Amino acid sequence: MAKKPKNAKNTAKQPHRGRFQAQGQKLEESVPWAAPIPPSTEEGNIMLQDLESKLESGDAKIRETAFNDARNYIQIVYAAGGAYAPVNKTFMVRSTRKERVDLEVNGGLAFKVVKNV
Numbered sequence: 482m483a484k485k486p487k488n489a490k491n492t493a494k495q496p497h498r499g500r501f502q503a504q505g506q507k508l509e510e511s512v513p514w515a516a517p518i519p520p521s522t523e524e525g526n527i528m529l530q531d532l533e534s535k536l537e538s539g540d541a542k543i544r545e546t547a548f549n550d551a552r553n554y555i556q557i558v559y560a561a562g563g564a565y566a567p568v569n570k571t572f573m574v575r576s577t578r579k580e581r582v583d584l585e586v587n588g589g590l591a592f593k594v595v596k597n598v
Contacts, residue, residue, distance in 0.1 A: 497589030499566070501525075501532045501551070503544060505580040510535045519563065519590045521597045525555045532582075547572040547582040554584065555592050563593030 495515035502511040512532045514520050520528070533541050533548055541548075550572040558564040566586045574580035 495588070497591065499568075499584070499586040499588070499591055501528050502583040502585070503532055503536055503540070503581075504583060505540065505574075505577075508536070508540055508580075514591075518597055519593055521594045522555050522559045522592050523596045525592050526552060529555075529582075543574055543577070543580055544582055547574050547580075551582050551584055559592045559595065563590045565590045 495517060497517070497519045498513075498515045499520075500511045500513035502509070510532060512528045512535070514524075514528065529548055529551055533544075536544070551570075554570060554572070564584075564586050566588050568584065568586035568591075570584045572582045572584075
């Protein structure tokens with residue numbers, strides 16, 4: 482049986498949890514969050530940028546529209562008062578079957594404020 486990372490318990494205890502994920506035929510990268518304070522729209526956009534920078538340039542390029550759709554979605558849920566768990570939103574790359582960017586809010590909420598002070 483594989484050992485759980487030391488911070489796995491602490492992550493589960495945090496009230497606001499989720500992740501951004503880029504998936505595809507030969508790709509699976511993610512940027513998770515787990516915090517006592519919900520991530521702001523600014524932090525959401527930074528996490529998307531971090532995810533995009535983890536990808537090879539070709540993988541990032543074909544997901545450019547999906548990343549932009551995810552950024553727009555962050556603004557939409559901000560205007561609506563935030564994204565309350567559970568949220569599983571997929572931003573597909575048009576003209577492909579498997580290439581996509583996903584947003585998951587697994588606990589708490591996200592994107593209720595523009596910037597955490």
